[in-house]
Amino acid sequence: MPESYIIDAVRTPVGKRGGALAGVHSADLAAHSIAALVRRTGIDAGAVDDVVLGCCDTIGSQAGDVARTAWLVAGLPDHVPGVTIDRQCGSSQQAVHFAAQGVMSGTQDLVVAGGVQNMSAIPISAAMLAGQHYGFSTPFAESPGWRARYGDQEVSQFRSAEMIAERWDISREEMERFALASHERARTAIAEGRFKDEIEPVTL
Template identity: 75%
Template sequence: MPHEAYIIDAVRTPVGRKKGGLAHVHPADLGAHVLSALMGRTGVDPAAVEDVVFGCCDTIGPQAGDIARSCWLAAGLPQHVPGVTIDRQCGSSQQAVHFAAQGVMSGTQDLVVAGGVQNMNAIPISAAMLAGQAYGFADPFRGSTGWQNRFGNQEVSQFNSAEMIADKWNISREAMEGFALESHRRAIAARDQGLFDNEISPLSGVTHDETPRQTSLEKMASLQ
């Protein structure tokens, strides 16, 4: 009989804005808060969890040292439960869910916690790309003969990736700004309708996503 994988429940902290209400919360405490809330909501025996799989892009500073296990231990949960942190860049947390599901579907695991954690106020996005400079490495790629033979020294960043995508599929700046504007409008409407309330566990006085307000949207609209 094939094994099926099911998502029992899902919970998260509010999404903070830059220098917002969650800016100074340690990443391990952010993850610990969610894990504690998840165990409480589901009534699952934490000792029965077989692995904790978290995604994190920039595992330096407070996010280093296997942040998945750090979060679990910071939550006061059983020490015998292992954890692993994975980096698939922007798809890291989604990949964590895939790996958890694959473990269950393979029959090698029964109960896995999957998610992700990252505090970009504390550790800016792509900080890990520059962390090696203190040791004489300009970035993760230069110095690799194989990499340079294939790609040269071209910029590796989301900015360059966005330009390449826009060029390949002929996407205009106006179209992308319109898409972004509508995305923010939908996020605010969904929050105002309470559609996120069930999945958010309030933390440090922050009860809702710190999404841009209408004044910000009006400024965006004026750019079009």
């Protein structure tokens, strides 16, 4: 079986909600990283078999297959296809898995994989409410099959977090300490230049 390798990794800086990157179109954010990846690796962009991006709110600037849109916005060959996938918070990781599987199966040789999400422009879970104009209060509530199995219980990250905390007896204070430590480690790593080869600055 062929082996798959991650050749390089590029991302934009992480922006704050409503911050400097808030007004940048999602396709342009992804295109920025894709263009940098192609430039840095020196690959033949025309030899890319597929572009796979994860995105869990594919509406507005993230609709219409943002993976394909971002590739084209980056000015890259228009014969290269793209696909956007939604596995919620695991979407970008799944994109990398699918890319690896394509290479390992022998059906693909070179795949660009990653993710994009501008949560200032498209708030988290916005896609869950986007169907209300068409008579769907949520993606689940109007399904008789869903109601028969799960009733009308809340479906959200908040409820999921509560269920996880209850099952494994995790306190809010423990999670707050963990979250703070995670952010502190990230800020320290950035200040020490540990991500300098990964973060591609965005000039506005």
